[in-house]
Amino acid sequence: MKDRKQRHIVICEIIKDNKIASQMELQSMLDELGYTVTQATLSRDLAALKVMKRPDPIKGHIYAISDEVTNPFTVMNDNSPLNACRQLSFAGNLAVIKCLPSFAPSIALLLDGLEMDEVIGTVAGDDTILVVLRDGISHEQFRRTLLRRLPELRRRF
């Protein structure tokens, strides 16, 4: 019964990675991952997650993450701009943080405020932040410190 939050996350992932055409399909995928629930529960989950169904040339209709999830305004209700963080990835000595549109500058400001030793500087566009890592700092080192300093990000990165 306390699985719900975790299940929701898994559902989102399944939907993003696969073309799911029905709740039964989703149900059996979840089942294989150890989440055994009924169709009714999935119907409720999908409504709670604001998942929508869109036509697909191959599979008829498939589930897709709703715009509203991507929409800044619904997220802003929460609290901090950190909720607008979407993804952390790396390339060379850069960390790249993807955010919801328009949030990058405020989040970058917040990062700057941390004055992390691991970071030389940040540049923010509209929805992307480049974090320049100090020479010798590994991706994992940066990630670990970041999550320690900003625990709100733990569910996201």
Added chain:
Amino acid sequence: MKDRKQRHIVICEIIKDNKIASQMELQSMLDELGYTVTQATLSRDLAALKVMKRPDPIKGHIYAISDEVTNPFTVMNDNSPLNACRQLSFAGNLAVIKCLPSFAPSIALLLDGLEMDEVIGTVAGDDTILVVLRDGISHEQFRRTLLRRLPELRRRF
């Protein structure tokens, strides 16, 4: 039987102007406008029009015109900001795209919309875009994919 095209247009308008929660609702609205069809036909119409159904706090689920129709990128083919691209160069794992002043953000947005595997993220200033390439992606690889995805750029880069 020759009503179909016209009916499709009317359906789009109804969906844009109202919160339609079921095909029956749509059916009766259409009926009042002189288009009398069965639910089955509407099911087919909505699929043909790529209309999707999204959750709504008040009415449960409502129909909505698909992203592809609303999405700027698909419409923008005509008079595209890509014409404001001036130059593509590289440095390390960064691609640098020079644009006419003020165009960088909109072009970066367009790049983001491509969701290229080769790209980790982009940051746009006023007339310059930094594209962070995924580790292991060569300059040529990126250029080739870019030109394949955006043939309009062929004359430029």
Added chain:
DNA sequence: AAAAATAACGTATATTTATACAATAAATAA
């Protein structure tokens, strides 16, 4: 701690949507 309120869920079922099949109209080929 007990009581009350809230949240999560399954079962059974109602509602909604998609489709197999057959019929008819329109377009195309012969």
Added chain:
DNA sequence: TTATTTATTGTATAAATATACGTTATTTTT
């Protein structure tokens, strides 16, 4: 023109989805 193919639709029904209701767990209040 006649035959053939392709499109569009309705009917009937299958498939998918949402929900009323009852139950159990969890949280909150007293």
